[in-house]
Amino acid sequence: MKTRNQKAWFLVAPVVLLVAFNAVIPLMTVVNYSVQETFGDNLFFFEGMKWFEEVLSSERFHDSLIRQLKFTFIILAIQVPLGVAIALAMPRKGFWASVCLVLMAMPLLIPWNVVGAMWNIFALPDIGLLGKTLNAMGIDYNFTRQPFAAWATLIAMDVWHWTSLVVLLSYAGLSSIPDAYYQAARIDGASAWAVFRYIQLPKLKHVLTIAVLLRFMDSFNIYTEPFVLTGGGPGNTTTLLSLDLVKIALGQFDLGPAAAMSLVYFLIILLFSWIFYTVMTRGEDK
């Protein structure tokens, strides 16, 4: 029999510790909170499923969830087609290809709260370039008072910030299509639309799956930019799930309901991601 060397465990120990302290233990703490009532002086009482029932039947949660779904859906509906379109229009090689790539990468490199602050100032109706211009053109625009303006600004900001990610992924996908496909399509007399529909789109399927999943998860988790831009207002009209969650957890210090809500939130993201993934890879050979 071989002698077994148990020392190998020491090599994985650092990772186990790291994961334990930054993922497993916090997550279990949240699970723990979600089934208890908290009072000051570290008093806890077991409450079972009470908070979950409360969260799931709460109108406030439903409203935030619907706002969140609406936001994510609009973001995806704009960013994916727009990102693919920009990637298609970008030059494939030469000096301008590099220039475009750098320009595209730029928004992704800006810290999120800076993006929020930038757009906040940009859109201010009295001093911002955008706000002032719109008002000067006779459009009554004030994102701090009008829900529609707030939504439009929020979406414009996210499109500006994140479309590049879809562009870069699609661009990489397009660059990997061999020339022979385009040559064959020319010989077959395919129109530009047919080339897109039957060559480019099918070849982009994999990167688009990744792009949609990433954009879905990120937009569903979005916090910093709307927090800085609108702070959830006017009223609650742009209070997305994560904003609401933080309000409950930190603003009101309701640890139990906040924990139950984050678990529900987490499960929703997991569920939607799984649905997206299953639908987009369906009918594929392993």
Added chain:
Amino acid sequence: MARIELQALRHSYRPDPVDDADYALKQVDLVWEDGGAYALLGPSGCGKTTLLNIISGLLCPSEGSILFDGVRVNDLSPEERRIAQVFQFPVVYDTMTVYDNLAFPLRNRGVPEKQIDTRVRAIAEMTDLTEMLGNKASGLTADGKQKISLGRGLVREDVNVIMFDEPLTVIDPHLKWKLRSKLKELHQRVRTTMIYVTHDQTEALTFADRVVVMHEGWVVQQGTPQELFERPRHTFVGHFIGSPGMNLMPCELADGGVSVDGHRIAVDRAIAPPKTGARLELGVRPEFVRFVDAHATDALPVDVIGVRDTGRNKIVETNFAGHKVRALVPEGISVPQGRAHVRFEIDRTQVYANGWIIE
């Protein structure tokens, strides 16, 4: 259908070519007669694919013209030239069925569905795809996919020329042979000009009526397989075609013939003295080296070094005045050992100056 003429064609992939080395195609003047089955043969990197893409219109040549039936088509697209092309690696439209893949070139041209159906079924029959017509193209094996590519190349009836760019690279050997015979058979039926690019001499010689041999951007010879074999116009053709290739050895002019290290060798024509400084070589194929009696006329002394049996023939390796000379001896004829004598068949012995034949 068209007669295709290439006039003074040169192509460089660089924007500012200076000398010959910058050109992928150095100088090509060729005529492809209507309805011929041609092979374009040469090693990798000799310019075959460049030439093919120029004919099809995927590439615009740096210099020279392409004429279809006497009309210059340099500026016409592949669509307007009405050509079909099959590429080295399979190109299939993944999301379509096999049927839709085959129908694609016809649908793009607005052919009526009924006509498409007849045509697609006929082509599927020819390429053994009938049973898979309803399947998704993405699920097929590499050779299944290449059959679709071939099928798409063949499906249009109105083409001037069909070009194949090493189409059987990914196909199983036994299927290769079958598909090649199919193509040949098809050619005899439809009589569309076909140009078949390959680096495999067997493929070229079995498919084509005429073979065009390319080497480093030059067309070194165009001819029937027999001409290439019996009278290679360039030493490259001599050693590229034939197995084993032509024996080549340096020689100099001697009165009325040539001599190799003092051994006089007769040739069947008067050799005009070439430009001074030209490198002279004597070439003779192993098939035309015969063992003879020591007293026979033109007998040359050789030392037999080794014999390799290929089944049908024996390849005898000999040393002739320091040069390696191979002889092909049919099975059943005995091979001498040690010191022996050979004769080069006079009308199959060629002399080359700087690689090109002296006629």
